[in-house]
Amino acid sequence: MNSTVNALNVSKEEWELRVKLAHCYHLIDYFGWTETIFNHISARLPGDEHYYLVNPFGLNYSEVTPENLLKVDLHGNKVMHSEYDANPAGFALHSAVHGVRDDIRCLIHTHTTPISAVVQKKSGFKYDSFYGAQLYGRVGYHTFEGITLFAEEKERMIQSLGDHHILVLRNHGIAVGESSIEKAFFLLWTVQRAAEIQCQADAMGGEDVPLTEEVKQKCTDLTAMLIRESGFANKFFDAMVRKMHEKSGC
16 A cells, blocks of 8 residues: 655645655556556646656556655656666656646546547447447547657647547547546546457447437437536545555555
8 A cells, every 4th residue: 555654845735746656556556447557647736837646667666655756847857866767758748738627637548449440440438338438529539650659649648639538539549638537537437348248249240229420429418417517526536446456555
């Protein structure tokens, strides 16, 4: 379990965010959604500087702690000393979003097998399953331009995201962002379940039962309300942290 002692002498708000973000990394590891040492989760810190926290490159997600999370600016420069460096592939995506979307305070990037399979398909996500319907109207699509390393792609990614909270990186993976770590994690869980079910249903063959546009819109509106206007996502996140600690014996 993460330490509750503020070893860095940062503000209480920053320390609590560090603890929560470390939990999020551990949950991604617990659910088996990691890509070894790759991918990234960021959390924007309060303030006009647009600083954000991100994982040290080279560590397993299980090795991320509140203390070793990196504090960086929008150019990827460390603003607090650390022996570690960040993954340069994360700067273009995370700095782009944190620089312009004040409503996104946590951004999670993964490419699990089901998600990578779905985003490789021309049709992308389908919206006829229970979880797929909750994504209806919430997904932007970005054409694959190679490994995301270069600043000139930032503006195009932002245009692809639009006002959505889910960005499909075609032929690559997914990025989800929300106003808190808890909400972003719950949104990722929903996307992951939608991808798993879509892959399984497509493998079975046969005709799917389609949902009407009205029903799909109703589902996505209700989910957005539950996530953003209630403690639903917080309860889910806290329950998953407890479950993870029970399994690990911490």
